[in-house]
Amino acid sequence: MQGVDLKSYARSVARDVDAFILRNVSGEPRELYDAAVHLVKAGGKRLRPMIVVAAAEALGAEREAAIPFAAAVEIVHTYTLIHDDIIDEDEVRRGVPAVHKVWGIPLAITAGDMLSAKAFEVMVKARDYGVPVERIVKAVETLSSSMVRVAEGQAMDIMFEDRMDVTLEEYLKMVYLKTGALFEASAALGGLAATDDERVIRSLREYGKCLGIAFQIKDDILGLAGVEEKIGKPVYSDLREGKRTILVIYALSKLDQQGREKLLSVLGRRDATREELEEAAELIKSTGAIEYATSIAEEYANRAKAALSVLPDTPQRRILEELAAFSVKRQV
Template sequence: MTRPATIRDLVAPYVPDIEAAMRRYVPPIEGEGAAMFGMLHYHLGWADETFRPARQPTGKRVRAALVLMSAEGLGVPRERALPAAAAVELVHEFSLIHDDIEDGDRERRHRPTLWTLWGVPQAINAGDALFAIAHRALFGLADVGVPAERVVHAAHRFSETMVALCRGQHQDMAFETRLDVTPDEYRAMIAGKTGVLLGLAAELGAIIAGLPDDDRARYRRFGERLGRAFQIQDDLLGLWGETHQTGKPVGNDIRKRKKSLPVLLALAHPGPDAESLRALYARETPLTDADVERALAIIEQTGARKAAEAEMHAAYAEAEQMLDEVAVQYGEHAVEQLRHLVRLLQHRTE
């Protein structure tokens, strides 16, 4: 069997079922709520600005696919895990609607964001609706034969994760006005913003399969480590990613003064280089290309780039270790797709 060459190749066999499941729970554009549901269809890439059906750019659906990979590896039929996969993807999309408002982002996936078209109040409301729909999708597990106690446990973990997700976003926004953010504070923040949702996605498959607590925790830790590695890799790509692959200029995160892990590691380095970088970040005027080059050079000189790369590789290795432990108990077939995912993510360039 030929192994998938890209993340999209790996996820592609899952996407039609994921999309169909999401559409089952998101109401059609009709009736009294047509305008609000039209906004959701637009955000999800199913409609254009006039709410006409259209194929627009969507997310990769990696989080939803992770639910299915975990469940199917443990012998759960796909249809039994699809409500949870849809719930994870829908709540991720809810978080993007609110992120766009909170960050002031005017575009997502090369299209205007919801708030720029219909205003902040309506976008908040649409996001709230999607949050509720995601919970309704999760309770759809009961309709496909998942035992009630597993559905309740899944809902409990889902709600815990939402609180952690909001806490991570709170920390992220608080960091915007601070120049004294530490690397440890940043690690805690990304655990909430990225790690917990991937941890939930992996764990939900194990919950549906009825695994005991210790084994469910291994799946959760696998997803959390994967999320940490993924975010640090994003940080590195945001500084040194190739423009033709990321679609953004080299050093784009410096221009936006993002406090990513390599930047914070450099700022924590003793000596004049860190102070020079701090001064660039404190400047109120836009940074020039020369400023960006200087900042990138400082991050390299302090060893922060290599340190961040080492953390990323360590997190991927820890994720693989969790899979090794699962394989001992349930066989290599249980984690085969998850291993493919880890290895493809390690080599992504966008």
Template sequence: MGKGCERMGGCTEVIKDNKEDSKREKLDLKKVLSERIKVVDNALAKYLEDAEHEELKKAMMHLPMAGGKRLRPILAMLVADAIAGKGKETIPFGIALELIHNFTLVHDDIMDGDNLRRGIKTVHYQWNLPTAINAGDALFARAFEVLCEVALPKKKFANMVKEVARMTRKIAEGQQWDMDFETNRKVGEEEYLKMIEYKTAVIFACAAKYGAIIAGGSKKQIDAMAEYGRLLGIGFQIWDDYLDLKGEQSVIGKPVGSDIKRGKNTLIIVHALKHANEDDKNKLLSVLGNANAQQKDILEVVKILEKTGSIEYAKNRAYEFAKKGKELLKVLPNTEAKDTLSLLIDYMVQREK
């Protein structure tokens, strides 16, 4: 398996739901994604070389060049290729989103107190808190420098900059809700879904939408791709919540059950608190947010989450969002890129990391 596919966490299974599946299965998803990852990696390295302060440059490059799935720029490329074969024209836009994504990760790790990301030390742990904040800010600024290279007519360009800025603000709001929810055990599914839409899905929606716009897609295609990206992002985040409990630490790059210790209100937790009996609910509440919880406590909580059907419920909800997203691909012409988008949304809710 190539490095690209290792970074994607396995890329072979698909959710089978129609006669097009056999055609799509012939596509080598890992090969397609690996090739695009190389393109993104090369462009990303080039755009990060400009920093003059050597230590700050190292801190800026630490997380972006440590791997990552490159899903956001790849999504924009695939949509543009599916519409008009213009994937290469999305590279500056996709790199800008990747830089913003990494900026949010650097700051998220500070807020969450995480010392490990992608199997390496986080920026604030490797350097120090002030340098990590500075590196994150520099990544954010660099993103808008790169965004200026996107070739769009004046009005569309202005709308793009405004939308990317709004997207970034929404990510911050989603992160704030996520932190607020750590001490609120009355969060419902609707509130959770809004939080992950802002924190995670808006950047996927933006990637897919502007992949369509840069390619000169119709309004119908642009709207459909924006919604496809949103649904893909929601499914992606729900699956992330699942992996925190059922993934392998060596694969996901962080301790299993870390969301429980942190007190995160994932869809799994929201469902369990609603359906658990009183004893199980009390046990769950005693461990949630307890940074000193032992592994045996985490395992007991996982058993409760399995008993209430909450883990299975979250998996099925992720599958539902993926299925709805795939239906929107009907607006695209039949191309290999379209088939790859279908496989990609399946992968989002079946990956190992």
């Protein structure tokens, strides 16, 4: 493992996790399973399973013992993408058509539902690799609670679209729930594949939670200032959907009356033209919102990194550290 870089580690985890997922997510009717693995096959960064595997390996576990948990979190992530795209009426994801655009909304809802259950079915397989049942039960508790939180965050996000007065505090809570909670669970599951030590699990939770928040803030930034081909979905879709991102919240607090009205007149208008969207984006950028959001993201990334001090000094701990830095630096 000496000198392994983030990229090749990511590749090797993705290979193992994808193989496990594709082996376990298959069956009849074929359309259901095709819909379910559509986004898995389309790519993605596999950040969550990478956190599971790196945390487990950093604590001395064999990789194969961590793979069922790693696959479970990626399966959960995939299901939330399928349902999110229906909810947000997004048509493109990971550079391919959204699941509901190919198979229709009824089958897309059902494919997401199947995956949500499948995550627990595959978790239990950790038993075959020697993970004690006590820890599997804790893992089920951890994953299910995080999924409840993800739904709470999703609900907050849905309701924010009708509100003009979302605060930074509410935004951060929503982001923790919608994104941070599954990262938090991923890090905890990696720990549970390896150890009973509650102190270690708690620190891993803190790592995952802060990493997830940093990651989502950067996602908001890329949604406004990213390159379409790299992020795999249309830029400005957050504006079109009226999402209360950290950038929008900050800009609304800094703009004068005229600027605020201008921005609000575009926000959430699904028929806004490219020109109007670009103008709104410039308005947001003019307030220094991107620099502000970046500083908050860096703060969380640093907190994530600091939480790792409880882990033994291993190459996989360094992978987790690099991941924290990557969450803010990335352009994809």
